[in-house]
Amino acid sequence: MHMARQSDPSRRPELGIPVLVTRPRAQANGFVRKLTARFGPRVRPFVSPLMAPQFLSPPLPDGPFSGVIFxxxxxxxxxxxxxxxxxxxxxxxxxxxxxxxxxxxxxxxxADGDVSDLAAGLLSRPESGRLLYLRGVDTAGDLENYLIKNNIAVQSLQVYLQAALPLEGESRALLRRPGGVILPLFSPRSALIFGKAMPADARASLGIAAMSAAVATAASAIPRSALVIAAKPDADAMLDAVESLLAAASLP
Incomplete structure (x- = not known):
């Protein structure tokens, strides 16, 4: 008896191209809302956070401080x-x-940009006084030392960390099947974590949307069929990058 082959529901064209969102849960949900608002049925989001925040309670250094850096x-x-x-x-x-x-x-x-734009703005600010840089344990770049070398009085304080998480089962299964998957990556650390978490037997054809050149560099070891770097390090530019990947002929 002939048995009809069941298709993989994650690959059915009418359900849209899978988009694997790996941001921390709250940020991932916000980006998914933007994805569905802009692309509707053209995309099918999957959420698998690769990091979860853990907040720290360090004693505050002695002031005074004229401002904080975020x-x-x-x-x-x-x-x-x-x-x-x-x-x-x-x-x-x-x-x-x-x-x-x-x-x-x-x-x-x-600063409407990245850390280098923020640093430039701090160097040109008219105000004086010591600054308090509240930051995570793992951060891209070394803003504090850069500012100190440029005669800006600043002290950093680690106030949270992002604990690495494994890929969830549904997302691992998605990556093990052939077909196009769009992967937005928002930070160098998330790119590195994904590279380690990606199944060794992954068969998906990845189109990576990188938030910056630094993210793209961190993602260099991840096999992919396409890479688009966002024009600006913000969510709207990342949506534009996803749009480019949706239209890319190299992405199945």
Missing amino acids: TSARAVEAAVRLRADLPRRAYCVGRATAAAAAAAGFDAQS
Whole structure:
């Protein structure tokens, strides 16, 4: 008797191309909402966070400080959890971080870019006074030493860490099957974690959307069929990168 072959539901064209989102859970859910709002049935999101935040409670160094530096919304959340008397002026890497800082009650200024843009803005700021850099345990670059070498008084404080997580079973199964999968990567660390977590027998054809050149470099060991670097390090530019991958002929 002839048995009809059942197709893999994750590969059916009418369900859209799978997009594997590996951001921490809250950020992943927010990006999925943006994906579905922009692309609708053209994409099918899968969520498998590769990191989960753990907040620390270090003693605050002696002040005074004229402002705080935030390079992530997670650092803002950690600052709120400290319940400390922090300066209201906040220098932020980008719009999302600045929005989180403003919502937390800070007078937030955005560099509208990456850490290098933030550093340039701090070097040219008219205000003086020592700065407090609230950061994660693992961060890209060395903003503190760069500022110190350029005569900016700054002290960093580690207020959270991102614990690595394994890929969830559904996502591992997705990667083991042939077919196109779009993989947005938002940080060098997430790229490195994914490279280690990817199944050795993966058969998926990956199209990587990298948030920056640094992320693309960190993802260099991940086998892929296409790579697009976002024009700016923000969610809207990442959506544009996903759009390019959706249209790429090299992505099945």
